[in-house]
Amino acid sequence: xxxxxxxxxxxxxxxxDSLSKSYGxxxxxxxxxxxxxxxxxxxxxxxxxxxKSTLLQLLSGQLAASGGQVSxxxxxxxxxxxxxxxxxxxxxxxxxDWGFVHQDPAxxxxxxxxxxxxxxxxxxxxxxxHYGRIRESASDWLxxxxxxxxxxxxxxxxxxxxxxxxxxxxRNLVTGPRLVFMDEPTGGLDVSVQARLLDLLRNLVAELHxxxxxxxxxxxxxxxxxxxxxxxxxxxxxxxxxxxxxxDDPREPYTQLLVSSILPP
Amino acid sequence: xxxxxxxxxxxxxxTMHLQGGIELPVVRGVTFQVQLSECVVLSGPSGAGKSxxxxxxxxxxxxxxxxxxxxxxxALIDLATAEPRQVLNVRxxxxxxxxxxxxxxxxxxxxxxxxxxxxxxxxxxADAQARAGELxxxxxxxxxxxQLPPATFSGGEQQRVNIARxxxxxxxxxxxxxxxxxxxxxxxxxxxxxxxxxxxxxxxMVAIVHDDEIRHLIADxxxxxxxFAAAA
Numbered sequence: 001x002x003x004x005x006x007x008x009x010x011x012x013x014x015x016x017d018s019l020s021k022s023y024g025x026x027x028x029x030x031x032x033x034x035x036x037x038x039x040x041x042x043x044x045x046x047x048x049x050x051x052k053s054t055l056l057q058l059l060s061g062q063l064a065a066s067g068g069q070v071s072x073x074x075x076x077x078x079x080x081x082x083x084x085x086x087x088x089x090x091x092x093x094x095x096x097d098w099g100f101v102h103q104d105p106a107x108x109x110x111x112x113x114x115x116x117x118x119x120x121x122x123x124x125x126x127x128x129x130h131y132g133r134i135r136e137s138a139s140d141w142l143x144x145x146x147x148x149x150x151x152x153x154x155x156x157x158x159x160x161x162x163x164x165x166x167x168x169x170x171r172n173l174v175t176g177p178r179l180v181f182m183d184e185p186t187g188g189l190d191v192s193v194q195a196r197l198l199d200l201l202r203n204l205v206a207e208l209h210x211x212x213x214x215x216x217x218x219x220x221x222x223x224x225x226x227x228x229x230x231x232x233x234x235x236x237x238x239x240x241x242x243x244x245x246x247x248d249d250p251r252e253p254y255t256q257l258l259v260s261s262i263l264p265p
Numbered sequence: 266x267x268x269x270x271x272x273x274x275x276x277x278x279x280t281m282h283l284q285g286g287i288e289l290p291v292v293r294g295v296t297f298q299v300q301l302s303e304c305v306v307l308s309g310p311s312g313a314g315k316s317x318x319x320x321x322x323x324x325x326x327x328x329x330x331x332x333x334x335x336x337x338x339x340a341l342i343d344l345a346t347a348e349p350r351q352v353l354n355v356r357x358x359x360x361x362x363x364x365x366x367x368x369x370x371x372x373x374x375x376x377x378x379x380x381x382x383x384x385x386x387x388x389x390x391a392d393a394q395a396r397a398g399e400l401x402x403x404x405x406x407x408x409x410x411x412q413l414p415p416a417t418f419s420g421g422e423q424q425r426v427n428i429a430r431x432x433x434x435x436x437x438x439x440x441x442x443x444x445x446x447x448x449x450x451x452x453x454x455x456x457x458x459x460x461x462x463x464x465x466x467x468x469x470m471v472a473i474v475h476d477d478e479i480r481h482l483i484a485d486x487x488x489x490x491x492x493f494a495a496a497a
Contacts, residue, residue, distance in 0.1 A: 037350065195371045202370065206385075224370065228349050242324065242349040249326045253282035260283060 010038050011073060013179055013211050018068035019058050021051075028054040030235045031068070038178065041205060041212040043226035043243065045219060045258065051235035052215045053183060059213060060100060060181045061090055072179075095125045099172030099180035103187040105164035109156050109171065115142065116152040119171050126175055141170040145200060162193035166200065173204065182214040186221055198224050219262055223247055231255045267336060268298035269438055269469035270322060275331030275345065277317060291317045292493040295331065299438075304460060304470040304483050309490035315473045316365075318490065319440045321345075322471060323362045324352040335359060335438065357385065360438045363431030365446065367423040369415055376401065376411040379429045386434060393433075400429040404455055420447045432459050439463060441472040445479050457482045 012035035021029040029051045036042055044052045057063035059070055061082045073079045075097060082090070094100070102108040109118050119138040120128075128134050139149045145166035156164050165185065172180060185201065186194040202225055205212055216222055222229050222243060229246045231239040231254065239252045250256045275295040281287050292314040299305050307315040320326040321333055324344045333344040337359045344352060356362075361382070369378050379397035384390060401411060404425040410418070415426045424447050431439065441460075445453045453476070460483045463470065474480045480487070 040350070199370055199372045227353055241327070242352055244325050245327055245349075245352075248320070249279075251280070251327075256282050 011079075012036060013038050013073050014059065014213075015071040015079070016059060016068070017071070019055070019065050019070065020067040021054055021058055021063065022066045027235045029058060032230075032237055033068075034230065034237075034240070036179075036211050036213065038211050039209040040228065041210075041214065041226040043222035043229045044213065044215045044232060045217065045222050045229055046232035047217060047258075050232040052232050054235075055232070056181055056183055056213065056215050060098065061085075061093075075178075092126075095122060096175045097177050097179065099177040101165075101168055101172055101180060101182040101185045103184040105156065105161070105168045108168040109164065111157040112155055114153045114155055115147065115159070115167050118156060118167060119174050122171055122175050137174060138170075141174050142167075144173075144204070145170045146196075160193075161189055162197060165189065165197055169201070169204070173208065176208075177210070179211045179213075182212060182216075184216055184218075185214065186216075186218065201225060219247060219258060231258070266301055267341070268300055268334070269336045270297075270299040270471065271332070271334035271336075271341065272297055272322070273332040273334070275318075275321060275333060276329045277314075277321060277326060278329055292321075292490070295321070295493045297488050299469045299471055301437075301467045301469055302464050303485045304464060304472060306472050306474055306480050306484035306487050307490050308480070308487050313490045314493060315490050316442055318493075319362070319442055319471060319473065323360060323440055324355065325362075359436055360440065361431050361434055361436040362440045363428055363442060363444050365424075365442045367415060367427040367430075369426075371414060371416060373414055374412045375406070375415045375418075375426055378415060378426060379433055382430060382434045396433060397429065400433055401426070403459075404429055405452060421449065421452070424448060425452060428456060428459070432463070435466070437468055439468055439470045441470060441474075443473055443475065445474065445476055453479060 014036040016032055016034050019029060019032040020027065032055055044055060046052045054063065058065050070082045071079050072082055100108065116135060116138040119141050120134040123134050123137060139152060142149050142152060147163055147166055156167055159167065186197055189197065198221060214225060226243045229240065229243045230237045231246065231252065233254050239246060239250065239255045246255060247259055250259045273296050276293050277291040279289040279291060281289060295318055297305065307318060309315055317326055321328055328345040331345060334341050335344055335355055337355045342351060342355060344355065376394055376397050379401060380393035383393035383396060398411065406422060406425055415423050418426065428444055445456050448456065457479060460470065472483060474483065
């Protein structure tokens with residue numbers, strides 16, 4: 001019920017307006033516009049070099065755009081141009097209201113400190129200072145991502161690939177973000193580990209009503225997790241729509257090629 | 266009373282870019298209405314476009330032109346031109362679709378597969394599971410299977426799980442694609458009963474049924490899809 005109402009009446013959380021990025025004469029990303037609403041999962045699909053990772057970096061303010069603008073509705077309800085935020089404001093956004101799940105967990109975790117500290121660190125960054133409460137929250141999140149709490153004092157370098165990825169997710173979600181960026185979150189994992197992670201992500205996203213922008217080259221991941229899909233090629237969005245529409249009734253030649261290239265299960 | 270579904274002159278063609286851009290006309294000039302408490306059965310040979318029409322009504326296939334009018338929360342909305350968010354809202358609150366095959370997520374228990382639409386609609390997990398259990402029981406899925414994911418079930422069992430999932434919600438429109446195809450006589454009779462109950466609740470339905478006997482039992486009206494044949 002809540003979900004319906006929010007989707008129907010809410011204002012966009014993130015707005016991309018004519019976003020472009022070029023490196024000299026090479027356009028990595030051309031004229032991308034869309035709105036993302038609370039609780040909405042948007043998948044960006046396309047092959048390597050299509051500009052999907054560049055777009056993710058532009059959206060999350062890690063890369064300055066050559067043209068266009070990204071706006072975000074802050075927790076106070078005011079929509080702001082990300083480029084106009086101060087460095088401190090941007091960092092706070094990243095620590096609290098946003099998450100970023102990297103393909104390689106080593107990029108999103110500190111591999112040498114304990115799992116508990118990896119999760120607790122984000123809480124401390126937003127002012128939590130009660131050790132017992134931080135540890136309690138960290139244990140709670142390890143359980144939610146199906147990591148045995150007995151492993152809380154172990155460093156993630158002792159974890160398997162799937163566990164590391166789940167720990168990275170816990171670290172991102174502990175501050176209750178409203179928007180999470182994901183870059184090929186199931187990329188380097190075995191198929192069985194992937195299925196478990198996808199199922200976990202799917203439940204967490206629905207339960208926490210997260211808005212997600214997920215970059216993937218795997219159409220099965222897009223189908224399972226996303227409401228909407230944008231297909232990118234050569235830096236441009238060539239087709240966009242409801243996920244099942246685009247995958248079951250693709251219109252563009254390139255999208256038809258992508259869809260027809262899926263191996264039957 | 267205005268129609269629940271009001272389709273006017275809807276057209277659909279596939280353009281197969283990988284096969285040299287050949288155009289595959291699917292249906293042309295699809296026009297019919299479905300009223301409250303009415304079950305319309307689409308008839309016609311395989312390949313006539315019956316499933317495509319169901320998918321157009323669900324917003325799964327896009328129309329090239331025409332209107333797919335759906336009465337959603339008291340207002341008529343045209344799915345042929347609706348925004349993705351609106352289509353999702355219509356699916357959450359108005360249209361249910363029982364596909365031919367179950368497409369379930371690995372690892373999810375049968376009882377949760379069935380209860381999910383209710384939970385997504387805001388009903389508590391315990392209540393949703395209780396209703397899911399009732400339906401599974403009615404459809405003769407033994408309780409010992411409820412905690413297992415349906416992936417390993419037989420074709421008929423999977424279809425019954427799919428039917429339970431489709432019939433559990435109180436949505437005002439239901440689309441049924443061959444709901445009885447791989448069921449035995451006893452289970453077919455239960456599906457006929459479920460359809461009759463939905464009608465009494467005012468639900469508007471569009472169904473594809475190949476079995477003549479079942480068609481006769483559930484159809485209030487038959488729409489012959491060959492009249493929308495695009496190739497003619």
